[in-house]
Amino acid sequence: MTLLSKVREVDREGTTRAASRIPPGAGRVLSAVEEMAEGTKLWCGAAAVMMWRGGWRGRKAAAAGLAALAVAQVVSNGLCKQLADRPRPPKEWIPHDEVDDRPESSSFPSGHTAAAVAFTAAVAPSWPLAGAACAVPAVMTAVERVQSGAHYPSDVAAGAAIGLASAWLVRRVPVLCRRHPVRLARLL
Numbered sequence: 001m002t003l004l005s006k007v008r009e010v011d012r013e014g015t016t017r018a019a020s021r022i023p024p025g026a027g028r029v030l031s032a033v034e035e036m037a038e039g040t041k042l043w044c045g046a047a048a049v050m051m052w053r054g055g056w057r058g059r060k061a062a063a064a065g066l067a068a069l070a071v072a073q074v075v076s077n078g079l080c081k082q083l084a085d086r087p088r089p090p091k092e093w094i095p096h097d098e099v100d101d102r103p104e105s106s107s108f109p110s111g112h113t114a115a116a117v118a119f120t121a122a123v124a125p126s127w128p129l130a131g132a133a134c135a136v137p138a139v140m141t142a143v144e145r146v147q148s149g150a151h152y153p154s155d156v157a158a159g160a161a162i163g164l165a166s167a168w169l170v171r172r173v174p175v176l177c178r179r180h181p182v183r184l185a186r187l188l
Contacts, residue, residue, distance in 0.1 A: 007154050012093070014153035018146040019094045027096070030144035037112055037141045043069055043119040043134075050123070050130055061126035064170055065134075068122035069115050072166035076114035076159055077105075084108040086155070094149035102150040110151045110159030113142045117163025122170050 022030070036042040047062035054061065086108035116138035124131025142160065145151040151159075 011089075011152035011154050015089045015146055015149065016093045018143065018153075019096065019149055022143075022147045024096075027144075027147060030140055030147055033137050033140040034112065034144040034148070037116060037137065040069060040073070040115055040119075042137060043115060046119070046123075046130075046134060050127065054127060054130070057127050058130070061123040061130055064122040064126060064167075065119040068118035068163070068167040068170040071170060072114040072118035072163050073111060075166065076109050076111040076162050080109050080158070080162070081106040081111065089149050089152055091149070102148065107151055108155045108158060109162055110142070110145050110155045112145055113138075113151075113156045113159030114162040114166070116141045117160045118166040118170075119163075121164050121167035125171060 033042075036045075043065065047066050050058035050062040050065075052058070085106045088102055088107045116134075120131055120134040120138045123134055142156045145156055145159075146153055
């Protein structure tokens, strides 16, 4: 069995299980969290609270989170979705009507997950407690994207990887600029 066929099998199994085994009440809670995360509203709101209540540490965490979120959005929605053009999971796999509300854009990768993970992973080093608080809705958003039939599990995994890479990049570039300004300028 090739890797690609194994991924397809895991995607089918994971999507059908998530769509059929999550109780309706839990599905409604997941949908409410995803709705708050739509258009990055949840993460922008969290950043505003961090800046307002968190002092210097909150402003630093919020800035890193928003910068990582922006990078993740450009990479996932601006680049990867344009290149991949993967169809959404088949409607027959989803036994509820949430499947009718999904977007028409490419399924790969999950932009919601990329944004959620990027924000959370970039916030955590500056303010671990805020990062832990953000991790809860980030995980809920990722699960909802599969449960609703909007994404395959591999789309969500790719979105999470993009989010982690974006957070790493945002946290790492200032350090590289301070340590090696001449070398970095040559690269640019």
